[in-house]
Every structure is written in C-alpha cells, then in structure tokens.
Amino acid sequence: MNEAVLSPSLPKPFDARRAVTLTVKSWFTAAAIGHAIFVVYILAVFYPPIALSGLHGLEGLHLPGGFREGDTLGNLAAVSHVLLAVVVIGGGPLQLIPAVRRSAPNFHRWLGRSYLFAAVFSSIAGLYMTWTRHTIGNLMSQITISIDGVLILVFAFLALRTAMAGRFSEHRRWALRLFMAASAVWFFRVALMGWAMLTGGWGIDWKSFTGPFLYFLGFAQYLLPLAMLEWYFHCQKPVARQHTQIAFVGTLVPLTIFMAIGIFAATMGMWLPRM
Numbered sequence: 001m002n003e004a005v006l007s008p009s010l011p012k013p014f015d016a017r018r019a020v021t022l023t024v025k026s027w028f029t030a031a032a033i034g035h036a037i038f039v040v041y042i043l044a045v046f047y048p049p050i051a052l053s054g055l056h057g058l059e060g061l062h063l064p065g066g067f068r069e070g071d072t073l074g075n076l077a078a079v080s081h082v083l084l085a086v087v088v089i090g091g092g093p094l095q096l097i098p099a100v101r102r103s104a105p106n107f108h109r110w111l112g113r114s115y116l117f118a119a120v121f122s123s124i125a126g127l128y129m130t131w132t133r134h135t136i137g138n139l140m141s142q143i144t145i146s147i148d149g150v151l152i153l154v155f156a157f158l159a160l161r162t163a164m165a166g167r168f169s170e171h172r173r174w175a176l177r178l179f180m181a182a183s184a185v186w187f188f189r190v191a192l193m194g195w196a197m198l199t200g201g202w203g204i205d206w207k208s209f210t211g212p213f214l215y216f217l218g219f220a221q222y223l224l225p226l227a228m229l230e231w232y233f234h235c236q237k238p239v240a241r242q243h244t245q246i247a248f249v250g251t252l253v254p255l256t257i258f259m260a261i262g263i264f265a266a267t268m269g270m271w272l273p274r275m
C-alpha cells in the first residue's frame with residue numbers, strides 16, 4: 001500500500017505556524033473594526049463643528065483643552081490634531097491589508113505618504129499641546145504620551161528611509177511598528193474602557209484622571225503592542241520553535257478577547273454617547 005492511501009487516516013500534526021497566522025488575522029479584523037468605529041466617531045463629533053466655525057468649533061466639545069481665547073497656535077494644533085486623526089486611524093489598517101496593496105499599489109503609495117505626514121504632524125501637534133496647555137492627568141501622563149509621540153517620529157523616519165532605499169522587508173517592519181505606536185491612543189481608549197467595564201475602574205481616579213492603572217496603561221498602550229509585534233516577527237522566522245509559536249497564540253487570544261470587550265465598552269460608553 002502506498003503513502004497516499006495511508007496518509008488520510010493519519011492524524012495531522014498541529015500546525016503552529018498556521019495557528020499564529022489565524023490568530024493574528026482575527027486580531028487584525030477586530031482591531032480594524034474598532035478603528036473604523038473610532039473614525040466614524042471623529043468624523044461625526046469633530047468635523048461638523050470645525051467645518052462650520054473653524055477654530056471656534058472646538059468650543060463646547062468634551063476636549064480637555066479645546067478652544068482657548070488668545071492661544072491661536074494651541075487652537076490650530078488641536079484642530080489639525082483631531083482632523084488628521086481620521087487619516088491616522090482610518091489609513092493605518094487600510095495600509096496593512098495585502099489585497100489593497102496588491103490590487104491598488106498607487107493608492108497604497110498615496111495613502112502611505114498621507115499616513116506618514118498625518119502621523120508626524122499629529123504627533124508634533126500632540127507634543128505641543130501636551131507641554132503648552134495643561135490638558136488631562138499629571139506629569140506621568142504627559143511623559144508617557146510624549147514617549148509615544150517621539151516613537152511615532154522615529155518609526156516614521158525609519159519607515160520612510162527604508163522605503164526610499166528599496167529595503168522593503170525592513171520597511172514592512174518599521175511601518176508595522178509605526179502603526180502600533182500611532183494607534184497607541186486607540187489602544188489606550190479601548191483598554192481603559194474594557195478595564196472599567198470588567199473591574200469597575202480599579203486603579204483609576206476618574207476626577208484627576210490619575211492612578212496606578214493609568215500609569216501602567218500610559219506605558220502599556222505602546223509597549224505591549226510593540227512587544228507582541230516583535231514576538232510575531234520572531235514567530236515568522238524559519239528558526240522559530242513550535243512552543244514559542246503556541247505561547248504567542250496563547251497570549252494573543254486572551255488579549256484579542258480583552259480588546260473586543262474594550263471595543264464594545266468604548267463604543268457604548270465613550271463614542272456613541274458623544275455622537
């Protein structure tokens with residue numbers, strides 16, 4: 001009897017590499033849906049008043065800084081920051097869909113440039129607002145979000161440099177790191193609301209917006225996604241061991257479930273009520 005006849009009855013070995021791919025695809029699908037909801041929120045809440053009243057459109061919004069009489073530069077930074085957020089949050093997931101890249105390479109290039117510009121400009125505006133107007137939280141929140149701002153600038157520079165040099169596999173890695181850092185503010189909102197829903201807000205003083213959980217999240221909003229990304233890169237290498245890949249899947253699955261809970265909580269508790 002030959003092997004082809006025997007093989008259908010043999011149990012298939014567990015394909016850890018395939019499990020990694022499937023888990024990452026599920027994570028990405030949930031993240032892309034969550035990003036799309038955040039984009040709808042930004043379009044619905046910030047665009048109409050700014051289109052109608054320019055800088056004064058910031059008045060009456062729930063922003064901690066918002067419109068400030070006499071602070072033209074700060075108001076301009078706030079307006080451009082929230083307008084460009086649509087390109088960053090909407091464009092990021094679109095750039096990562098292989099089918100879009102393959103079927104519309106010109107769109108991918110055009111969106112890539114817009115995404116880079118929006119992420120860099122948003123970060124500079126964010127850094128300016130953080131250090132010139134007291135907005136939310138305390139010095140710890142200012143430091144943690146500023147580290148994110150600097151990471152975005154560094155990753156954007158490296159993504160651009162490697163693309164211009166034609167080093168595309170390096171470019172892919174820097175572009176993915178940029179995506180994680182630029183979406184950290186989204187991870188922050190989703191994790192905050194997911195945590196509030198599951199624990200009732202343990203470690204958070206909502207009045208001053210300080211507390212141990214917020215200090216942890218201040219760093220985790222970018223360090224955790226970036227660490228998972230590096231682990232994913234390792235799992236894709238031919239030398240990656242099966243138990244490392246299984247551990248990766250075992251970590252990403254609960255994180256994805258938590259993220260899905262957070263997307264639901266942020267949509268119902270933060271974004272929908274403000275629309």
Ligand code: HEM
Nearest residue numbers: 063064065066078085088122126127129130145146149182
């Ligand atoms: C590049 C990715 C970023 C996006 C997409 C983004 C998006 C947003 C959005 C949508 C808001 C409005 C608040 C809300 O409704 O949730 C906001 C506010 C704010 N962001 Fe960002 N942000 C980004 C990065 C940053 C960075 C890196 C900093 C600081 C270094 C920062 C500082 C701020 C500040 C201070 C406000 C409050 C503005 C005010 O009160 O007038 N953001 N951001």
